[in-house]
Amino acid sequence: MSKTVRYENVNKIFGLGTKNEVHALKDVTFTINEGELFCLLGPSGCGKTTLLRNTAGLDTITSGKMYYGDVDISTIPPYKRNIGMVFQSYALYPHMSIFENVAYGLRVRKVPNDIVKKKVTEVMELVGLQEELKRNPSPTALSGGQQQRVAIARALVYDPDVLLLDEPLANLDAKLRRYMRAEIRRIQKATNITTIFVTHDQEEAMAVGDRLAVLRKGLVEQIGTSDELYNQPRNAFVANFIGKMNFFNAHVVSKDAEETVAEIDSTGIRVAIKPERQHVDAKVGDQVLIGGRPEYLSVTTQASDKAVPGKVRIIQHLGSFIRYEVEVNGNISPVTFEIDMDSLQKDIHEGDTINVTFDQSRVALFSPEGREI
Ligand SMILES: Nc1ncnc2c1ncn2[C@@H]1O[C@H](COP(=O)(O)OP(=O)(O)O)[C@@H](O)[C@H]1O
Ligand SMILES: [Mg+2]
Structure with missing residues (x-):
């Protein structure tokens, strides 16, 4: 039984x-x-x-x-x-x-x-x-x-x-x-x-x-x-243990019932996050993480004021997708991101400095606690 x-x-x-x-x-x-x-x-x-x-x-x-x-x-x-x-x-x-x-x-x-x-x-x-x-x-x-x-x-x-x-x-x-x-x-x-x-x-x-x-x-x-x-x-911790999550260091600049706006440190890029994607109850001024799965991020050679610069370390062909390991300059130390693209980007090579963009509607807000496994 x-x-x-x-x-x-x-x-x-x-x-x-x-x-x-x-x-x-x-x-x-x-x-x-x-x-x-x-x-x-x-x-x-x-x-x-x-x-x-x-x-x-x-x-x-x-x-x-x-x-x-x-x-x-x-x-x-x-x-x-x-x-x-x-x-x-x-x-x-x-x-x-x-x-x-x-x-x-x-x-x-x-x-x-x-x-x-x-x-x-x-x-x-x-x-x-x-x-x-x-x-x-x-x-x-x-x-x-x-x-x-x-x-x-x-x-x-x-x-x-x-x-x-x-x-x-x-x-x-x-x-x-x-x-x-x-x-x-x-x-x-x-x-x-x-x-x-x-x-x-x-x-x-x-x-x-x-x-x-x-x-x-x-x-x-x-x-x-x-x-x-x-x-x-x-x-x-759960986000990064169950699959990969890339984290931008950020701080909260405004908050109301509709959304919380966080600014990625030392970039001026602001991201508005809806309550269902807020996994931390952060106040204005609080340090937070903006988390995005590899498939929510993209690498591009195009300049944009919504992009974070980074350096491509490794490109891996993993069958149905291509993984770009990109070193992004955070405010603490360089952080390696994993970014998955549907196809090989012909104009991007290992060692290139490129831009990282992300789907603003899918990223989520986390507390910095528990980032390390
Ligand atoms: N018999 C024991 N005596 C003292 N510490 C132990 C003993 N068994 C496990 N631990 C400790 O308890 C913690 C959990 O261990 P364990 O349950 O074996 O982990 P896991 O299976 O998740 O790898 C670890 O810090 C481990 O060192
Ligand atoms: Mg065990």
Whole structure:
């Protein structure tokens, strides 16, 4: 039976009271729906594994509550939680056949042989390893991708309430990773088991998850669908972690109910921003950031009083678009922008000084806090 997973003011402090104290989870509060494929996303060290290990019961939270459905599981030991877990390292037993690896969770539950056989066969079909099961080799005879499928089958075979995956694709090569993203979605949708998928790779999280939570330094910064996070990032950190966001340093020069006008520092360029694109409640005189996605910006050789000068560092042909890396002189230090154009600009070369323009109707306003990842 699939369950909701709910966190209420969950805190985890390693080394509490010592000089090496690490506050790894800070008042984490949110709910994962029944049958949802939920991603925990954030840079290395932000607390993803800590939250997953505590969800599994492999570690104990310092304060707060965790629920599976209506049951408070905060202090319930892992073997009573009925969870399936998959790690980056596969963690298969090399001395057992793949059948016995997958059967393991049923054997410890003392399930009769005929049901074990049926369940293992079903789940190996689900993960696409029916042919390998016939040969039934040791897992060491399989490729990395196949071993990870065995690990997923082993976690699913006893119908867990919750499936936990910690960077499960990190050891696979780039092409297989992309393929396995879709496979994980397919398998999860077929079983409908509430699943938490941890990754530091934003593209992977956006591709895999129904919803995502973005973590930074133990705090949940924002929760939403890929589309919500991409188009309505709450702050500069989320904006730049979910896809690229280029930031101009600016200050607010006027504000009313209709729009806030910010001037890009040391340029005199003024941009009017509507309330729905204001992700900070800034007052006149406040320092802010004007953020634009690579596709909202353009490079041009034409002079314009609405353009910011910059120097082209690198031009990359990325298939359906061309990426221009441009060093723009900000008031703090030169900043490298990523600007995506639909086609190669014949008159622009690496090393050229050009102008950067942007779609004034799409850029958004952010607080300077959280600009750095
Ligand atoms: N057993 C531990 N003892 C002390 N600190 C830890 C322990 N495990 C994790 N941490 C710290 O907690 C923070 C979060 O770590 P982790 O959850 O592993 O991050 P992530 O999985 O997002 O990379 C890091 O600062 C890490 O150093
Ligand atoms: Mg981790």
